[in-house]
Amino acid sequence: MPRFFPIPAAGGQRVSARIRIVSPGTLATIQDQGRFGYRRIGVPQSGVLHADLAWVANQLAENSVNTALIEFFFSGPTLHLEEGTVRLALTGDFSAELIRDKIKRTLKSWRTVTLEAGDTLQIGPVMSGKASYIAITGGLKLSPVMGSCSTYLRGGFGGLDGKKLLPDSILTVTQKTVESNPDHQLPRLSDLESLGLMQSASKxxxxxxxxxxxxxxxxxxxxxxxxxxxxxxxxxxxxxxxxxxxxxxxxxxxxxxxxxxxxxxxxxxxxxxxxxxxxxxxxxxxxxxxxxxxxxxxxxxxxxxxxxxxxxxxxxxxxxxTPEVAEALLLAHRKNLVELITTVEPLALTGIVDIEALYNTCLISGVIDALTMPTKSDPHENQQ
Missing domain, CATH: 2.40.100.10 (Cyclophilin-like)
Structure with a gap:
């Protein structure tokens, strides 16, 4: 499937980042598109179970199609960024909480989120129990086995030493320019069901x-x-x-x-x-x-x-x-996936306001810093 990067590149800085797994969630492993050419010696393909969801995640993260990412089911992992800056893309039927400076913000999936050192991202339950994915812009530093970083649990190789993610596992992010353009999202969630990426509760x-x-x-x-x-x-x-x-x-x-x-x-x-x-x-x-x-x-x-x-x-x-119909359906489906990616749009507001950044980008000439003012407790605050 072709790569398609809809988000224009902006200036950034080269960084490396370390992510610590606080809690791994359920059946969380590192997967890519799989290893090919070794079935003749008894090595299975492995790789992501839902290639379409993984492809969308890597597109949102502006990665190549075969970049390794995190696959999980039922309940998601909790990630803590120990150093650096990293952008993640979230695909699947779940919500998450970003914790920064003790402030919690609820996030939906089908978007990217940029983490800074000290941030924690808690992925909630997967509503349908199905596979979900976290792609990391730039990918992870891993050692390929037979041309792939996919985890094969029964064989004990690939990913992180052939194992599921464990508490305190460390993921090192490949160096890549972290763009200064805003996080972005898929706005037309109604398209996801028709593409087999989500299923409504009624069905x-x-x-x-x-x-x-x-x-x-x-x-x-x-x-x-x-x-x-x-x-x-x-x-x-x-x-x-x-x-x-x-x-x-x-x-x-x-x-x-x-x-x-x-x-x-x-x-x-x-x-x-x-x-x-x-x-x-x-x-x-x-x-x-x-x-x-x-x-x-x-x-x-x-x-x-x-x-x-x-x-x-x-x-x-x-x-x-028939095989002919199957081929036509697949080609049409791939075309629709590419069209879905073209709808990606920047997020208007990240939800955690950086007052200094607003001044520096000349978006304001003077504001009241509402974050420093005492306010009544609002049960709906910090939610998006």
Whole structure:
């Protein structure tokens, strides 16, 4: 997907920064787009589960598409900036609190936020439980393994020594010019649902349509099983993880003239394999590189990111499409993502007023510093 930087560059200074993880949140790891070219030796792709969300985060942070970032689920991390200045981009269905000089300010996601030394950023719960991302402008100082900084937990490599983020983990930011232009945001949040980046609360309990290409071994199943696969409703099991999404629903019966196993062959993220139990498993980023069970279908690339991050209990209904339709859908989707990024606009007010900066930029000729005046307590203050 092409890079697109909508925010004009402004003058800045070269800095390095250190971020300390106060609390890691849930399943927080360092991921990029994944490692490619090693499946032949049994190394999975790994990488972000929701490539679209990660792409938007890196675009907001003005990074290249493959810049490593933080992926988390359910609850977010708490970050403390020990030194330097850094800009973060937040994507996902959550809010956060920026703590600066003991003043708390509530922030929404789908924006950037610039941290100064001593600031703490607390990421709240993820409303949908789905994957969310924090991109750091300039990226992190990491050692690539086989061309990628993605964390592969089962293999114990990539990211931070192959581990999840832990309390007191240190993230060192790659040196980059920190621009003096304002933080920015995506203003048209209504577009996010249509692009599969968010889901409204009213639709959480409704089945999600997931488009698939049938095969390559759909002939290993009875006609009734193929019908049930496309007409039944499945739920994401609690046994799902980064390796695969296990589904609960109609049991798929193998054809009596076929065995429920095949000679192991290559397998990719999105493949839906069905073991002898008849329970479908959608393989994901950390899934195996070969498999010995027949694959009834493969999830289309345009819908795989949505499915990959669905929390347990989410409902799914499959719809068969052709490879040609799948390709057209993906190209149109990527075009829409680029158009979304063109709507990015500067934030008019960061919420923590820098009086000296206002004087220096000649935005005012004289003001009353309201922050130094005694006022009555307002429960809504410091919120945006």
């Amino acid at each position: 959480v309990d409704l089945p999600n349509r997931i488009r698939v290409i049938m095969g390559p071994q759909d002939d290993y199943f009875t006609a009734a099983a193929r019908h049930d696969f496309l007409t039944g409703t499945y739920k994401v099991s609690r046994e799902s993880d980064r390796m695969g999404s296990r589904l609960e629903g109609p049991t798929l019966v193998h054809h009596p003239d076929k065995k429920p196993e095949i000679i192991s062959d290559g397998i990719v993220p999105g493949a839906i394999q069905v073991p002898g139990s008849g329970t479908p498993i959608v393989l994901l980023a950390d899934g195996p590189t070969v498999g010995g069970y027949p694959k009834i279908a493969t999830v289309s690339s345009v819908d795989l990111p949505r499915l990959a991050v669905m929390p347990p209990g989410s409902q799914i209904r499959f719809e068969a499409i």
